[in-house]
Amino acid sequence: MRASQLLIPTLRETPAEAEVISHKLLLRAGYIRRSAAGVYTYLPLAQRVLSKIKRIVREEMDRQGGQEILMPIMQPAELWQESGRWDVYGPELFRLKDRHGRDFALGPTHEEIITALVKSELSSYKQLPLLLYQIQNKYRDERRPRFGLLRGREFIMKDLYSFDADEAGLDITYRKMYDAYVRIFQRCGLRFRPVEADSGAIGGSDTHEFMVLAESGEALVVFCQNENCSYAANVEKAQSSELPKPVAELLPLEEAHTPGQKTIAQISKYLGLPESGLIKTLFYETESEVVAALVRGDHDVNEIKLQRVIDCARLELASEAIVTKLTGAPLGFAGPIGLKNVLVIADYEVSVMVNAVTGANKADYHYKNVCPGRDFKAGKIADIRFVKAGEPCPVCGGVLAEAKGIEVGQVFKLGDKYSKSLEATFQDENGKTRHYVMGCYGIGVSRTMAAAIEQHNDLNGITWPAAIAPFHLVIVPVNVKDQALMDISEVLYRSFLESGVEVVLDDRPERPGVKFKDADLVGYPLRLTVGKKFLEEGLLELRERRSGKTHFLKEEEILSFIK
Numbered sequence: 001m002r003a004s005q006l007l008i009p010t011l012r013e014t015p016a017e018a019e020v021i022s023h024k025l026l027l028r029a030g031y032i033r034r035s036a037a038g039v040y041t042y043l044p045l046a047q048r049v050l051s052k053i054k055r056i057v058r059e060e061m062d063r064q065g066g067q068e069i070l071m072p073i074m075q076p077a078e079l080w081q082e083s084g085r086w087d088v089y090g091p092e093l094f095r096l097k098d099r100h101g102r103d104f105a106l107g108p109t110h111e112e113i114i115t116a117l118v119k120s121e122l123s124s125y126k127q128l129p130l131l132l133y134q135i136q137n138k139y140r141d142e143r144r145p146r147f148g149l150l151r152g153r154e155f156i157m158k159d160l161y162s163f164d165a166d167e168a169g170l171d172i173t174y175r176k177m178y179d180a181y182v183r184i185f186q187r188c189g190l191r192f193r194p195v196e197a198d199s200g201a202i203g204g205s206d207t208h209e210f211m212v213l214a215e216s217g218e219a220l221v222v223f224c225q226n227e228n229c230s231y232a233a234n235v236e237k238a239q240s241s242e243l244p245k246p247v248a249e250l251l252p253l254e255e256a257h258t259p260g261q262k263t264i265a266q267i268s269k270y271l272g273l274p275e276s277g278l279i280k281t282l283f284y285e286t287e288s289e290v291v292a293a294l295v296r297g298d299h300d301v302n303e304i305k306l307q308r309v310i311d312c313a314r315l316e317l318a319s320e321a322i323v324t325k326l327t328g329a330p331l332g333f334a335g336p337i338g339l340k341n342v343l344v345i346a347d348y349e350v351s352v353m354v355n356a357v358t359g360a361n362k363a364d365y366h367y368k369n370v371c372p373g374r375d376f377k378a379g380k381i382a383d384i385r386f387v388k389a390g391e392p393c394p395v396c397g398g399v400l401a402e403a404k405g406i407e408v409g410q411v412f413k414l415g416d417k418y419s420k421s422l423e424a425t426f427q428d429e430n431g432k433t434r435h436y437v438m439g440c441y442g443i444g445v446s447r448t449m450a451a452a453i454e455q456h457n458d459l460n461g462i463t464w465p466a467a468i469a470p471f472h473l474v475i476v477p478v479n480v481k482d483q484a485l486m487d488i489s490e491v492l493y494r495s496f497l498e499s500g501v502e503v504v505l506d507d508r509p510e511r512p513g514v515k516f517k518d519a520d521l522v523g524y525p526l527r528l529t530v531g532k533k534f535l536e537e538g539l540l541e542l543r544e545r546r547s548g549k550t551h552f553l554k555e556e557e558i559l560s561f562i563k
């Protein structure tokens with residue numbers, strides 16, 4: 001490619017809208033342009049980087065037996081109603097209507113569509129395991145789209161869904177995906193850590209997040225400093241392991257987890273409390289009451305979702321009242337506070353889904369990241385320990401450290417959550433009808449590109465890992481009016497192209513200083529300068545972008561040096 005014809009609109013100034021380095025550099029180096037908040041056009045350079053990441057992802061998915069498909073972005077609401085997520089997903093789900101008034105969602109993820117597909121196309125255990133994936137645009141109306149490609153509202157994700165006959169099968173598939181993710185992020189040249197994570201709102205048991213370590217990360221990761229120990233956890237998860245010993249027992253789990261919507265009366269009964277006014281005000285009756293309480297500042301909650309229907313799978317009753325009961329602390333407000341709280345409200349049926357910090361209205365009675373079923377086992381609080389930076393590692397006793405992380409991927413064991421709600425079944429060896437045991441595995445492809453820049457940059461621009469750089473090399477003739485320089489540049493350019501080197505010839509009539517600056521900004525791993533030294537001594541200057549090392553080589557040495 002010739003720079004004179006390439007669309008690489010580099011900017012001298014950093015656009016004011018950009019806060020983090022990847023966003024700044026993607027704009028300045030001419031990779032992306034904003035079209036709306038969290039929505040971007042990928043220009044040729046970005047498209048090349050994305051293709052390289054996608055290629056690595058595809059190779060590793062295929063290696064593990066994944067089959068690529070492409071599912072619709074536009075998904076009928078009926079499927080989402082069947083799975084229960086139409087009501088539960090909240091404002092992050094983009095919704096639209098067709099001309100007949102039918103509801104659709106723009107896929108934020110594709111569990112529904114794929115489960116419906118497998119339900120209609122498969123019927124026997126003999127066809128399992130089945131691993132299907134796609135690389136597709138995803139849509140999430142993020143509350144705070146920001147940091148450029150790190151948190152978009154339209155972004156590119158690879159999502160794979162696995163269908164196994166049983167848990168043992170899922171374990172194997174999960175491991176395969178975990179290994180594939182390790183290889184993918186290694187091949188992309190990233191420093192990352194797989195961490196134990198909480199399954200959040202998707203609903204599942206086992207899950208790991210893949211975190212690229214970078215200051216701009218929105219997640220906090222604790223990990224063991226001992227090189228031989230792989231313990232690492234998302235702080236939310238780590239905190240869930242730090243519950244103080246309970247003084248009382250939790251309700252029997254089966255009761256607390258009875259599916260179905262619960263009335264205030266039922267909740268009160270579960271809690272063993274009289275159905276009093278107190279409970280009613282404790283569990284706000286209406287959305288407006290909750291909002292009013294929030295406005296008054298009764299709660300320190302930074303994410304609230306008001307939902308009409310309770311997500312049964314995650315209907316958690318570990319509310320303040322339970323903790324109060326557990327701790328013996330006085331009954332009073334002890335609302336869920338912290339990062340990931342979701343108040344689930346359904347008319348008069350109200351529950352608090354606690355996934356963060358909860359506690360009684362008293363010092364030392366706050367439990368972090370409470371999640372019944374995980375932290376409260378069979379009616380008792382699991383015996384768990386304190387984990388944070390500086391503390392001993394729960395696995396090896398080494399010292400724990402803390403770092404910021406960007407979540408570039410996540411693997412989930414979904415179990416039968418979706419196969420049950422969508423009634424997707426197969427016949428097992430004995431002719432018995434069973435639900436698929438599923439997993440889902442996502443990688444943020446566009447986020448990975450940005451995360452790579454967060455880790456690989458310097459004052460002059462991007463320092464791409466070679467495997468995902470948009471080109472391998474740029475040839476810079478220092479004076480395009482000098483025919484001798486241009487002739488040799490052309491010869492080199494052609495020989496690179498022939499031998500498969502991805503090369504740009506900077507044939508623009510610009511000063512060398514401008515070209516060098518652009519070359520650094522864009523981040524070509526190698527720059528070949530064709531200048532005076534060539535005319536005088538027959539030497540070309542090859543400069544490595546990342547290390548700044550320069551080599552003076554003869555024309556015939558260049559190719560073998562690069563290869």
Ligand code: ATP
Nearest residue numbers: 149150151152155157407408409410442443444447
């Ligand atoms: P986050 O915690 O950052 O909101 P998530 O846990 O909601 O991400 P998943 O549902 O696990 O995201 O989706 C799989 C992957 O898709 C994530 O690991 C991430 O790499 C990517 N991803 C999710 N949301 C976005 C977004 N808004 N912009 C870009 N990439 C995203």
Ligand code: MG
Nearest residue numbers: 092140142200
């Ligand atoms: Mg999210």
Ligand code: MG
Nearest residue numbers: 200209407410
């Ligand atoms: Mg997440």
Ligand code: MG
Nearest residue numbers: 209407409410
């Ligand atoms: Mg995630």
